[in-house]
Amino acid sequence: MSDTPSHGPNLGPVKYIMPKWIRGPQDFVGGIALIAIALFALWASSDLQGMHGFSFGAGTAPRMFAVLLLGLGIAVTIVGLVTEGAHLATYAWRGPLFVSLSILSFAITIRPLGLVISAFATFLISALGTHETRWKETIIVGIALTAFCSFLFPYGLGLPMQLWPRFLVQ
Amino acid sequence: MSDLFSNLALGFHVVFQFVPWSPAWLGGVSIPIPANILLCLIGALVGTLVGVLPGIGTIATVAMLLPITFGLPPVGALIMLAGIYYGAQYGGSTTSILVNIPGEATSVVTTLDGFQMAKQGRAGPALAIAAIGSFFAGCVSTVLIAVLGAPLTKLALAFGPAEYFSLMVLGLIFATVLAKGSVLKAIAMIVFGLLLSMVGSDIETGASRMAFNIPELADGLGFATVAMGVFGFAEIIRNLDAGAEMDRDLVQQKITGLMPTKKDMIDSAPAIVRGTILGSILGILPGGGAVIASFAAYTFEKKIAKDPSRFGRGAIEGVAAPESANNAAAQTSFIPLLTLGIPPNAVMALMVGAMTIHGIVPGPQVMQKQPELVWGMIASMWVGNLMLIIINLPLVGIWVRLLRVPYRLMFPSIVIFCAIGIYSINNAPVDVILAGAFGLLGYWLIKHDFEPAPLLLGMVLGPLMEENLRRALLISRGDATVFFTRPLSAVLMATAAFLLVLALLPSLRKKRDEVFVESET
Numbered sequence: 142m143s144d145t146p147s148h149g150p151n152l153g154p155v156k157y158i159m160p161k162w163i164r165g166p167q168d169f170v171g172g173i174a175l176i177a178i179a180l181f182a183l184w185a186s187s188d189l190q191g192m193h194g195f196s197f198g199a200g201t202a203p204r205m206f207a208v209l210l211l212g213l214g215i216a217v218t219i220v221g222l223v224t225e226g227a228h229l230a231t232y233a234w235r236g237p238l239f240v241s242l243s244i245l246s247f248a249i250t251i252r253p254l255g256l257v258i259s260a261f262a263t264f265l266i267s268a269l270g271t272h273e274t275r276w277k278e279t280i281i282v283g284i285a286l287t288a289f290c291s292f293l294f295p296y297g298l299g300l301p302m303q304l305w306p307r308f309l310v311q
Numbered sequence: 312m313s314d315l316f317s318n319l320a321l322g323f324h325v326v327f328q329f330v331p332w333s334p335a336w337l338g339g340v341s342i343p344i345p346a347n348i349l350l351c352l353i354g355a356l357v358g359t360l361v362g363v364l365p366g367i368g369t370i371a372t373v374a375m376l377l378p379i380t381f382g383l384p385p386v387g388a389l390i391m392l393a394g395i396y397y398g399a400q401y402g403g404s405t406t407s408i409l410v411n412i413p414g415e416a417t418s419v420v421t422t423l424d425g426f427q428m429a430k431q432g433r434a435g436p437a438l439a440i441a442a443i444g445s446f447f448a449g450c451v452s453t454v455l456i457a458v459l460g461a462p463l464t465k466l467a468l469a470f471g472p473a474e475y476f477s478l479m480v481l482g483l484i485f486a487t488v489l490a491k492g493s494v495l496k497a498i499a500m501i502v503f504g505l506l507l508s509m510v511g512s513d514i515e516t517g518a519s520r521m522a523f524n525i526p527e528l529a530d531g532l533g534f535a536t537v538a539m540g541v542f543g544f545a546e547i548i549r550n551l552d553a554g555a556e557m558d559r560d561l562v563q564q565k566i567t568g569l570m571p572t573k574k575d576m577i578d579s580a581p582a583i584v585r586g587t588i589l590g591s592i593l594g595i596l597p598g599g600g601a602v603i604a605s606f607a608a609y610t611f612e613k614k615i616a617k618d619p620s621r622f623g624r625g626a627i628e629g630v631a632a633p634e635s636a637n638n639a640a641a642q643t644s645f646i647p648l649l650t651l652g653i654p655p656n657a658v659m660a661l662m663v664g665a666m667t668i669h670g671i672v673p674g675p676q677v678m679q680k681q682p683e684l685v686w687g688m689i690a691s692m693w694v695g696n697l698m699l700i701i702i703n704l705p706l707v708g709i710w711v712r713l714l715r716v717p718y719r720l721m722f723p724s725i726v727i728f729c730a731i732g733i734y735s736i737n738n739a740p741v742d743v744i745l746a747g748a749f750g751l752l753g754y755w756l757i758k759h760d761f762e763p764a765p766l767l768l769g770m771v772l773g774p775l776m777e778e779n780l781r782r783a784l785l786i787s788r789g790d791a792t793v794f795f796t797r798p799l800s801a802v803l804m805a806t807a808a809f810l811l812v813l814a815l816l817p818s819l820r821k822k823r824d825e826v827f828v829e830s831e832t
Contacts, residue, residue: 168496171759175499182506185521189513197784199518202777203509206502213499220495230758236551237754240544240726244747247730248740260727267723270551274719282720290731298382300735 165226172218179211236270243267255305256294261287318682319457322690325386325683326351347387351691354391355698358398362415363406363710367725369399369415370764371546373661374538375725377668378732385669386684390691392665393645396658397449397692400601400638401699404441405710408630409434412714417601417637420609424622424629436571437630440579442703443571444635448587449696452642455591456649456689460678463650467675470651472782473793477803479776482653484807485596486768488814497765500756504769505776507532514778527741534664536733536742537770538657540749541756541763543729547722548754571627579631582612586632590639595646596655601637608636642692649685650675653772657764660771 163169182203189200220226243266250259264283268274295302329343361372373392380388403415408425421441428437470478487497510521511531522528571579589611590604612632613622622629645662647655652674654660666673671681678685703710733746753763787793795801 167759168493171496171761174755174759175503178503178506182521185523186509189518189520190516197515197777197781199513199516199520202780203506203520206505206509210499210502210506213495213502216495217499220493227760232758233552236548237751240548240551240722241747241751243723243726244544244730244743244750247727247734248743248747251734251740251743256731260731263727263730264723267726268719270548270722271719273717278720279723283723286724286727290727294731294735298379298735300378300382301738302731302735 163222165221165224166229167227168217168221168224169226170221170229172214172216172221175210175214175217177214179207179214182207182210235272239270240267243270252303253307255303255307257287257291257304258306260290314461315457318461318686319690321682322457322686322688323694325687326390326690326694346384347390347687347691348694350383350387350391351394351695352698354394355398355695355702357391358395358400359402359405359699359702359710360713361395362399362402362404362418363713364716364721367721368542368546369396370538370657370661370767371542371725371729372399373658374535374542375728375732377535377538377661377665378735380665381668381736385666385671386687388665388669389662389684389688390695392662393688393692394695397638397641397695398699398702400634400641401442401445401703402710403637404445404630404634405438405703405707406714408437408441409707409711410714417605417641418634420605420633421630423609424624424626427623427625428627428630431625433625436575436627438707439571439704440575440583440627440631441634442700444579444583444586444631445638446696446700447583448590448635448639449642449699450693451587452591452594452639453689453693453696455643456646456692457686459595459646460650460685460689463646464675464678467651470675470799471797472779472786473797473800474803476776476779476783477794477800477807478651479653479772479779481803481807481810482647482655483765483768483772484810486656486765488810492760492762494811494814496761500761500763500765501769504766504771505773507537507766508770508773509777514774515781527739527745532745532770533733533736533742534667534770535661535736536746537749538661538664538767539729539733540746541753541766542657543725544747544750545753545757545763547725548750549757550718551722575627579627582628582631583635585611586635587639589632590636591643593636594640594643594655601640601644604640605633605637608632638696645688645692648673649678649688652677652775654768657767660767663771 186200186203186207189203190198191200191204243263246266247259247263250262261283264286265279268279268283291304294300295304326347327345328347330346331343357372357376358369361367361369373395376392376395380391383391399415400417403413403418404421404425407413407418407421408429411422411426413419413422425437425441428434483498483501487494487501508531510528512519512522512529519529586608589608590601593604593607594601609622609629609632612626612628613619616622616626616628644655644659647653648659648662652663652672654663654673663673666677671677671684729746730743733742734740736742756763756766783793784791793800794804
């Protein structure tokens with residue numbers, strides 16, 4: 142939470158976004174999201190076959206659980222409306238952003254560029270996730286870890302994995 | 312009785328087996344190595360490591376190491392994963408006592424008296440009692456698994472689909488009642504998990520469900536992918552919120568005098584026994600697991616103590632009881648998995664994942680068809696506990712030094728390990744992206760106080776539940792009352808309903824929260 146409130150004026154205390162009559166905004170929003178997920182699942186499974194005779198169709202169980210989740214979502218929403226509860230938590234942007242970016246970069250680069258470059262880049266990008274990173278030690282540890290992984294996964298564990306960029310290997 | 316001994320003998324035989332090992336770089340020379348013992352040691356070491364390091368949990372670690380076990384034989388893989396689980400219970404106590412940081416949720420209560428003891432210069436006895444208690448609990452629960460294993464398996468074989476479905480419902484209800492937080496939200500998470508497990512092709516008709524013609528979703532969401540997302544990545548993102556520099560007040564003084572005094576032993580012996588009993592029971596119950604066991608044991612000790620005010624000021628019972636309880640529970644939670652094929656908590660759910668990867672369908676038939684797998688694992692637990700005492704007591708200094716590794720270097724390493732691990736399962740980059748998406752989902756869930764563990768449990772049990780529900784209804788010709796008319800099933804369902812009502816009653820909810828309250832004070 143340390144650096145969240147200081148970024149931009151629009152990120153002030155989030156609790157004022159919700160109207161006062163919602164007494165537990167955390168549960169209220171959580172419940173609404175569950176309802177949305179349930180409705181989405183109902184829509185996504187609407188083209189599947191339902192019951193025929195005594196036997197389940199492909200769509201029976203998904204619809205059953207979706208309806209159940211819908212009910213639970215409504216219940217959570219109501220609890221959020223009528224009982225005093227926690228306010229919405231504040232979200233940091235730095236951690237989620239850079240960790241997601243690093244995961245994404247790994248997924249994109251692992252095939253064309255190979256493990257060595259991909260892992261090292263992932264390490265550096267995810268290290269951006271905190272302002273406490275000291276680059277010198279991060280780069281040293283990154284190199285060491287990349288070397289360790291390049292040995293462990295393809296050789297130690299025998300997993301088929303390309304180490305170097307494709308265009309170099311050819 | 313003779314069965315029991317022959318079973319255990321088989322188990323130890325499996326554990327001490329030598330297998331020829333001929334790595335490519337030795338050029339065809341094969342050397343015999345005790346593979347299972349080594350894997351047990353690796354598991355115990357890794358477990359201690361993650362137990363010591365805060366910010367990386369057992370579930371995330373087991374998920375991370377799942378892909379690594381692909382190349383191993385199934386027995387070895389399970390022995391190693393089990394070692395991580397109970398090893399973490401040992402390791403968690405070390406940091407609780409020495410630096411007031413619980414490495415694992417199961418050691419949270421140990422900080423209360425353990426750290427106080429350390430401050431009074433009695434860190435050595437506290438560590439020793441924690442290890443001795445854990446070892447005692449480990450021995451008792453190993454025997455318990457061996458004794459209960461066979462009869463429970465016989466019972467399970469008598470189960471029809473209706474009973475199985477009811478048992479799973481009961482298990483899931485237990486899991487929500489014994490967990491921390493809102494019962495309603497936990498159930499919602501289970502159902503969400505069940506829904507996620509439906510993605511992919513239907514087992515019976517082969518129809519593609521909720522996959523939107525995305526080829527990577529055709530086989531369903533990978534279990535390890537989701538687990539690593541909601542536990543691995545989400546944990547990291549959450550920890551980064553709090554700032555990477557975690558407050559680490561190291562107790563710098565040297566630990567002297569490891570051995571507890573005679574008085575310590577006398578004081579803690581009954582507490583160890585009580586903790587073991589309580590932990591064993593709570594571990595067998597579905598959903599129980601080690602966390603609640605440690606809290607309950609502490610609360611219990613405080614209640615029956617002649618002078619409760621000593622607690623929180625360095626009472627040795629406050630270390631002995633929860634540490635024995637969490638280790639006992641960690642091990643007895645294998646009982647439902649091995650005998651009924653039903654995972655009682657999220658770590659066991661991952662063990663199911665590991666078994667399925669190796670083509671083993673967990674359930675009562677495993678114990679009959681692959682006895683060497685089950686008994687080998689049980690025997691390995693005892694061996695592993697012995698190793699852990701050695702790993703933990705004399706080497707405690709090394710583990711504490713590890714705490715100085717700053718989180719700012721640890722978390723990018725975990726990200727890479729997770730990413731490579733997920734990629735290696737199917738060599739599919741899409742899986743990595745999916746895990747990232749689940750990481751963000753997990754972060755959102757944490758922010759809204761939804762527990763991710765029930766979600767994982769629901770996801771594992773989803774296919775099993777659907778299959779048994781389908782079969783039960785097919786056999787009964789569509790009559791849904793079958794779950795209440797078959798006696799065994801009716802008992803299970805009634806227990807589930809009873810528990811649910813109890814959990815929702817305000818007075819009982821208060822009691823339940825009281826058990827967990829120690830952590831906040």
